[in-house]
Amino acid sequence: MKRRVVILGGGLAGMAAALRVLDAGDQPVLLETRAQLGGRATSFQDPRSGELIDNCQHVVMGCCTNLLDFYERLGVGDLIEWHTETYWANPPHEPDVMRPGFGPAPGHFTFSFARMSFLSWASKRAIARAMFKMIRMGLAGRAGWSDRTFMEFLEETSQPPEAIDRFWRVVVVSACNLDLDEVGAAFALQVFQEGFLAHRFASAMGLARVPLSQLYDPFVEYFRREGGQLELNTAALSIGFDGRRVTGVVTKNGMVEGSAVIAAVPFERLARLCSDTLVSADARLQQLDQLEVSPILGVHLFFDTEVMTLPHLVLPGRSTHWLFNKGTDAQGKQHLHAVISGADEWMGLDQTQILQRVLEDLVWALPAARGLDPIGHRAIKEKRATFRAVAGVDRHRPAVTPGLGVENLMIAGDWCDTGWPATMEGAVRSGYAAAAAASGGSGEVADLPGSPVGRLLGLR
Ligand SMILES: Cc1cc2nc3c(=O)[nH]c(=O)nc-3n(C[C@H](O)[C@H](O)[C@H](O)COP(=O)(O)OP(=O)(O)OC[C@H]3O[C@@H](n4cnc5c(N)ncnc54)[C@H](O)[C@@H]3O)c2cc1C
Secondary structure (H helix, E strand, O other): OOOEEEEEOOOHHHHHHHHHHHHOOOEEEEEOOOOOOOOOOOEEEOOOOOOEEEOOOOEEEOOOHHHHHHHHHHOOHHHEEEEOOEEEOOOOOOOEEEOOOOOOOOOOOHHHHHHOOOOOHHHHHHHHHHHHHHHHHHHHHHHOOOOOEHHHHHHHOOOOHHHHHHHHHHHHHHHHOOOOOOEEHHHHHHHHHHHHHOOOOOOOEEEEOOOHHHHOHHHHHHHHHOOOEEEOOOOOOEEEEOOOOEEEEEEOOEEEEOOEEEEOOOHHHHHHHOOHHHHHHOHHHOOHHHOOEEEEEEEEEEEOOOOOOOOEEEOOOOOOOEEEEEEEOOOOOEEEEEEEEOOHHHOOOOHHHHHHHHHHHHHHHOHHHOOOOOOEEEEEEEEEEEEOOEOOHHHHOOOOOOOOOOOOEEEOOOOOOOOOOOOHHHHHHHHHHHHHHHHOOOOOOOOOOOOHHHHHHOOO
16 A cells, blocks of 8 residues: 655655655655755756756766656656766966876776876875775775864974975865864765775766756656655644644645655755654754854856856866866857855845956956856855754764654754765765655665775775
8 A cells, every 4th residue: 555655855865765755666655845945956947047957066976876767766867967987277388287197996096097197296296195095995994083173184284384384274174164263074984085096987077968847847747657756835834743743744735644744945945843752752953053054165257258167167276176078058158157155255245246256266366257247146045054063063963864763754954964075965965864764765875886996995
């Protein structure tokens, strides 16, 4: 007999859970408070430019096996454009290129890294030493760093200031959304171990060729056709609890009953949906107030001429971290997107101040752009972009599955204890795991296999 599973939140975690519940033969009811799906990874119609633009550039990496599985399942895998090369601005010279060479992982970047000229040889040697330590420590060694910051790791491996400012900071802040002296070392170590060293394809960068919201159109079609119930513009107001089990979800239209509930809403929202009795029955709900957020700033820039030919640029040592080339239209108008992660100090700036600072960085990276003014711009501040991945935070991230808690309440979202930083991959992993707990099925998809050389060296 089909069980009814109520899922709160139509972000990636909620959609991934809903799809798997449906595939397992149960009946999912997906409640989303907004008019569209996608949560923090979505698009909107910009009233100024009239364009459908993403709230921010979202990058998927080759190691994101669960997110890629989700895209494939929706039939949108070919809407992701892959880049195996990464371009690092190095003015006044041409940008450096980091690309996998012929050697096997984890040494596949050695040749191109050695040739990159934006770092001195002393920095490159120090970085190689730190990478070797990451390989040798393996997964077990990483776990031992959960309560320490990544800056402590950099100090322990004697990284020179240049390597810290021009290499480590931009990679780690972009991936973990927090600066080096706050971010938990285990998060940063995971980025390098899983995202660069474990497999040749792990670091490949995937960018959607279409606005993010269009990736979810097939979800809506498939979900409704196969009997899923999708309720947009419907906020969950509270989670029903009979003292032993959750019974469903209260909305403005009344109670939506279910045999299980998957709560895939942000942590501060979940806290508001739970009664005191529910909180006291489930230890996972008792530490939600320990989690904090970290902001990201995305700046859309429109030029009436082509300013940048490369697909993207990393800006080492600058406060703007990435520039993405979003394409040039038939009239020659180019759309660029600048991303600043860990953007606490930018949150108090207005649109003009933000534009000024980003343009300084853009002209630094692309000197030919000097004197060119954008014909339009739009800065989007996401103050609650991700949970704050500080050292030790994992002990406050709740498990997806109940354990000793309320047996039919699953929690999903990038902020759960997924073993990943706050990413789309983490969100989908949590959704898959929640669906497996509610309806059965296979749960998470396996990681990319580790390379034989990596295994031999102890990586995993
Ligand atoms: C600016 C920015 C840039 C990012 N860049 C990247 C990137 O490059 N790569 C990457 O992997 N990740 C990136 N992320 C992180 C990524 O967007 C998130 O990890 C992911 O989208 C989280 O999905 P989620 O389903 O866990 O949560 P959310 O997307 O927050 O989904 C939760 C949903 O619940 C809904 N909701 C809330 N309250 C209720 C309620 N009471 N009832 C019903 N529904 C409710 C919300 O409207 C929302 O749709 C970025 C995030 C931001 C903000």
